[in-house]
Amino acid sequence: MTAAAHRVVIVGAGFGGLAAARALKGADVAVTVVDRMNHHLFQPLLYQVATALLPPGDIAPAVRDVLRDQHNATVLLGEAVGFDVEARAVEVVLSDGSHRSLGYDTLLVAAGATDSYFGHDEWRAVARPMKTLRDAVELRSRLLAAFENAAAAEDPVERDRWLTIAIVGAGPTGVELAGQVAAMARRTLRRQFRGLLDPTRVRVVLLDAVDSVLPPFPAKLRARTKRTLEKLGVEVRLGEKVSGVDADGVELDPGGRRLPARTVVWSAGVKASPLGEELAKATGAETDRKGRVLVAPDCSVPGRPEVFAIGDMISLGSIPGVAAPAIQEGRYVARVITARLAGTRPPGPFRYHDRGTMATVSPGDAVADVRGLRLSGLIGKLAWALVHLTYLIGWRNRIAVVAEWTWMMATGRRSQRIILEPASEQRITGTHPG
Amino acid sequence: MTAAAHRVVIVGAGFGGLAAARALKGADVAVTVVDRMNHHLFQPLLYQVATALLPPGDIAPAVRDVLRDQHNATVLLGEAVGFDVEARAVEVVLSDGSHRSLGYDTLLVAAGATDSYFGHDEWRAVARPMKTLRDAVELRSRLLAAFENAAAAEDPVERDRWLTIAIVGAGPTGVELAGQVAAMARRTLRRQFRGLLDPTRVRVVLLDAVDSVLPPFPAKLRARTKRTLEKLGVEVRLGEKVSGVDADGVELDPGGRRLPARTVVWSAGVKASPLGEELAKATGAETDRKGRVLVAPDCSVPGRPEVFAIGDMISLGSIPGVAAPAIQEGRYVARVITARLAGTRPPGPFRYHDRGTMATVSPGDAVADVRGLRLSGLIGKLAWALVHLTYLIGWRNRIAVVAEWTWMMATGRRSQRIILEPASEQRITGTHPG
Incomplete structure (x- = not known):
């Protein structure tokens, strides 16, 4: 230089x-x-x-x-x-x-x-985004606190409200998050709320205004993804337009129907x-x-x-x-x-080499559309893992991520269950109206 | 049950x-x-x-x-x-x-x-504590942002103020933090601020009102610890009583002498x-x-x-x-x-079995006083590592911590350099008066 x-x-x-x-x-x-x-x-x-x-x-x-x-x-x-x-x-x-x-x-x-909240920026305070690392760390606190608050709640209606996680937007982020939250509720937390919570009452609801999950994928993979999510216990509700979000849950068009939920994630628009x-x-x-x-x-x-x-x-x-x-x-x-x-001839116009799209659905299942080759199940998951590890920067991180995945698959445990705020402050950061 | x-x-x-x-x-x-x-x-x-x-x-x-x-x-x-x-x-x-x-x-x-701020709770906003996980994550942001802000500063006086980290309290937390911050500045960040910062201008100042570091340790280990810190580039200033802390630094008794510093850590009292x-x-x-x-x-x-x-x-x-x-x-x-x-006879009065005290000073050096057996240097460090890994709960965490230590010793790199706040918000969370 x-x-x-x-x-x-x-x-x-x-x-x-x-x-x-x-x-x-x-x-x-x-x-x-x-x-x-x-x-x-x-x-x-x-x-x-x-x-x-x-x-x-x-x-x-x-x-x-x-x-x-x-x-x-x-x-x-x-x-x-x-x-x-x-x-x-x-x-x-x-x-x-x-x-x-x-x-x-x-x-x-x-x-x-x-x-993008499609002109409804007031929803952001309740329906939390998933774009930055801070968003993810905040959402982690909210999800973990939601289970704790459900365990603390004595009113069953209030408890169910804490146990309902609504995810708005069934693109890759929404689908992947829904699958993981369902897995976390059913596998990681099951034994650990012994006597305090019935894990089968956890509801993960994936909403989208269009009539399909993962719209850019081929129809067969979309149908398969929906089935896999449902097998994991996720309620997939398509063709549902969100017309309002507040601390008590989501309002759906038409008819102003309500989905009571204390945790709402926004993965609908960019x-x-x-x-x-x-x-x-x-x-x-x-x-x-x-x-x-x-x-x-x-x-x-x-x-x-x-x-x-x-x-x-x-x-x-x-x-x-x-x-x-x-x-x-x-x-x-x-x-x-x-x-x-x-001073040499610059390359011609930019051309995108589409090497395929993929999304993971559950710990043992992913869908991939690689130049017309449609993969799913464990083969899809392996392809997904390989591609993601390739794009991840640095060997230290690749090894650490594989180690965490292996540990999670073997034990069902998650090592980063951190709520940084003490219990007395969670009402401030949470969505609880009190 | x-x-x-x-x-x-x-x-x-x-x-x-x-x-x-x-x-x-x-x-x-x-x-x-x-x-x-x-x-x-x-x-x-x-x-x-x-x-x-x-x-x-x-x-x-x-x-x-x-x-x-x-x-x-x-x-x-x-x-x-x-x-x-x-x-x-x-x-x-x-x-x-x-x-x-x-x-x-x-x-x-x-x-x-x-x-404990000894009745000066107003210092807490500037002189940050190190007791909870949230304290540590906040301090991490502040330390990392201090180097970034130093790199951004065009005024050399302001730059030096950002490059000065004052740690009040030379007990185990203060000593260990001082050693690590010095190591982070000199090893991890050295190449990475190429042209923007002179790493030799980083000042880590460890202050204490008493005339020794690690007061409960034997005199020989205390003297050795002080020397090791100084070799790492830490300024150890003992017998210095802090009489004030504000966004520009620390005021020292007697005489109202000032130590300009934008980052102040409080490890003085509990x-x-x-x-x-x-x-x-x-x-x-x-x-x-x-x-x-x-x-x-x-x-x-x-x-x-x-x-x-x-x-x-x-x-x-x-x-x-x-x-x-x-x-x-x-x-x-x-x-x-x-x-x-x-209904059996309860044990007699509680008796503490003192198995020793230890503190780490630098990546390759720790001091330990184990029932009169005084260890230091690499042997001390190995004893320190073994005892800490034993008390750490869970094999996953033990393995992960050893892996991170090994990675750091081999490469000097630190994997968790996360500032969650965007640059435009760091003035709010930081100590900058603007």
Whole structure:
């Protein structure tokens, strides 16, 4: 790296941003990665943190640690808040509260997606999201406390309300979480609430407005997933539109029917990071109704060849909002940058190589659609485990995760059953109206 | 256990309470363990959670999990708030906010100790305690954020303020934390702030009003500990009385000298749980100036043979406030209870079998005083590791902790470097005045 190296600023250390940064290792550029969190989050296993199976550190390596050996990369902990594309600078609020204007020669915005409550942000206080590590740790406390509160409740109606977990949204996150919560209730907690709770009264209710679980999957795998969930004891209620959420439960359309539940999880919708709108405002790009930036075929922002956007915050054909395309886009943009610097012909338009989709359903069952090859059951689960371990960063974390899975399968026990708040404070963080 | 089994209520699932509960396994009693936290905390390794080495779950098994196979034990998550010794009942606020009066035939109060700011509770907001798992997780965020904020700071004075970690209190917690923070700064973070930070500017300052580290240890080991800390780069400042703490640092007596520091840890004092005073009020027992209950030689409360108190909340001779005596007292009280029920002669007065004290200083060095046998260096460290792993509950946790230690020694990396809050919120949780 020379003093006058080409400056690449990457906003976001998710799958896309980190893939781009790593693909630029060895290139004659000075990479700066800015993220508002100090860790890269492996979102596909987030539900296993929420269900007390994995500690947060196993799926969230520090960004500095991931890039520790990449000498042309600098990491800054800070939040990008705006872009000045004329001056070629990103406005960043750093962790100490100071503002900095980061100059770039090439900018890559990979800020991802956030949860969407479809205009009902007031539901968020009750129907908890599942996007960040903090969300997962909070949900873990709420789930564990719900069982404790059920054990404490003397009124059977109140007890059942604590024992009902409603999950809104039957995409991969909702399906995987529902399966794990059911497994946690029936296997891990069974003996441990001896005499205090009847584990068969635990209700895990998976709701979705559309008439299928896992909509992007082939019909046969969808039907199988629904059956597997039901065998685990999950109530799958499809075609149910949520019209309200409060501390007592969920209200369903039509007819204002109520599902009493003290724990509600929101896995129904995502929208692009607000930085999508900021980038559009700064560059004149268009966004779709989910706030995603409409990029050119090479992932650059129209009219701004030095500004790229990738991942869940862009709209580019019918590419799904999962890890694989974000990673491929990150590597692709790195190739475009190095080709330009070398003066060679840049690669053609970005093309997504769809290697398949998969979702896990129960400890011994997953569904996968790999280029038309449909896997399910234990074979599906093994494929799922292999792919997830491959994408997880670092051997330490891979080994730790396999060890936790093995321990859980052998004993049914979960090692991370931590409620950090004392009992006297759980009413504040919980959803209890008292 | 028969329907009319003798009811033993144990308040507190720390070392003492849990030892008593486990020692009553198989006895014809109905044990109820009440704790305000859902987990048993292995406090001796808390500093390793605060320094991002171990995940919380590795040192904090769920109380329900520990007692899962003990059929005569029930666990309740709730906070004991008072005692009615005439009616033989404990008043408990359960996790769901409901109140319950728990009747007992024998009561064992083992509520432990809490931090003491010697009448300066206003310091707590800045000088953070190290007693609970939440304290450790919060301190971890603060320590990690301090380095990030130092990297972000452009003013060198401000940067040095972020790089100064002041630890008040040179007992085992302060000494062990100082050694680990120094190791984290110099080994783990060295390469990772390349160009942003000079790791040699990190200052770990260990302060104490008395003129020695680890006061209960023999003079030779104390001197050695001080030298080892200094070799690690810790500034050991003894005979320094703290007269004030604010967001900018620590004020020292005499003369109002200031130590500028953005991160201050309080490991200076403990006092008995407030339940000590509650128990004294209910029974007429006396307490000492640390709020500890003065118990009879058999750990019962004078005049109330059916009420026992053990551990850090009692005063009984010159027994130190560590894990070993609490465990021995718990087992002893269980023997007294079973002897009374069997109508056999109860054991004589409680006698503490002092098996020694130990403290770790650096990754390869610990000091131990085992019945006059003084160990230090690597031998001391191995003894330290063996004893700590023995007291840690559960094979899963023992194996996980050894694996993390091995990984850290081999690579210098720490897997749990998690700041849950985004950068934009760290000014709120941090000590920055802005």
